[in-house]
Amino acid sequence: AQSVTQLDSHVSVSEGTPVLLRCNYSSSYSPSLFWYVQHPNKGLQLLLKYTSAATLVKGINGFEAEFKKSETSFHLTKPSAHMSDAAEYFCVVTLDNFNKFYFGSGTKLNVKP
């Protein structure tokens, strides 16, 4: 069975400090992993994806994530938070060619001035 767990429903950081949004997955197969961001009243925008090449994946807006198979994790990080990063973030896992996407429950990021 496949599933995704986002360990924190809410994260609050100060502007300029690091961001860590945690995601663990379970999969019987080699997964593809994605992070999406959703700003208020908008659809989901792809931040980055892991496709079994490099384990450290760089995305847009300074975000990156590291795939750790031994820990079944795919945590999202950013060295320095910006006010515009305040949004909800979703971790997603899928299996190659199966076209089924499994979404985490989301983490709301608050950035304090």
Next chain:
Amino acid sequence: GAGVSQSPSNKVTEKGKDVELRCDPISGHTALYWYRQSLGQGLEFLIYFQGNSAPDKSGLPSDRFSAERTGGSVSTLTIQRTQQEDSAVYLCASSPGAGYSNQPQHFGDGTRLSIL
């Protein structure tokens, strides 16, 4: 190129009425998905199309919900006899489809449905 387009962006209707929500996927994408996002909730999977076929309808909450896709392109999600609990944002996504591994979904901005 154009992204996923959903219409209407907002819909307000009275309880008991039928509504149709439209999704126009990215050209060439054979896979299309519908999700529901209720206030403060995550994404709830509704249905998945590969071409015009729906191999997975497991998420449709009741027989009041139906969806179709024609010409392998535009999809319509229909909710009959709407109830207040149907109020939510309905999101559509498309992806290249079977045979294209590691390809993400691309989302529209959603239809915000409010049932009075």
